[in-house]
Amino acid sequence: GAVVSQHPSRVICKSGTSVKIECRSLDFQATTMFWYRQFPKQSLMLMATSNEGSKATYEQGVEKDKFLINHASLTLSTLTVTSAHPEDSSFYICSASQGANIQYFGAGTRLSVL
């Protein structure tokens, strides 16, 4: 099946720093990638949809200047959490889809902001 690699799997950072998370589709070209956030024992909430070569579409309530998304190629999307604060600590998961196919998910990144 399709493989989506997400890196890093875990990151601990100091408050005020920026953190970049990468999402790569390894064996297919992803026309669309999605970024989700998941708080402990809760469901996944879509943050934004990113299409290669165009600006990401953010869900209501998600700060686009806080969560910068870049989808520079058909196999790579990045999420940068800028000036992270403890309330940004969460589990971030990306997914990738190829046209009409299903979404394949990365293994997630657990962000802890001290």
Place this chain on the structure above:
Amino acid sequence: AQKVTQAQTEISVVEKEDVTLDCVYETRDTTYYLFWYKQPPSGELVFLIRRNSFDEQNEISGRYSWNFQKSTSSFNFTITASQVVDSAVYFCALSEGWAAGNKLTFGGGTRVLVKP
């Protein structure tokens, strides 16, 4: 607007028991896709099944089976003869439109704990 409801937040069973997870969805679209994903403690989401709105056939895959009923807007999932490795959180999800790659709306998830 689309919505997915998983009424059961947690289910605990003893190994070899069957367990059924309920999923009820809401959508105004006539074309949509339904999914089930498994999230083990490690965190990654594992795709289990996709079903489009025009295909109401039930499906069986090993110990897993799914019952799709448009009349009640439900897409229930049954694990037969559960095993400890089935312990995970299971999410039902809905995608509107013809392309299954459209954004997903997830239910709240059901945590399944299978005890030996």
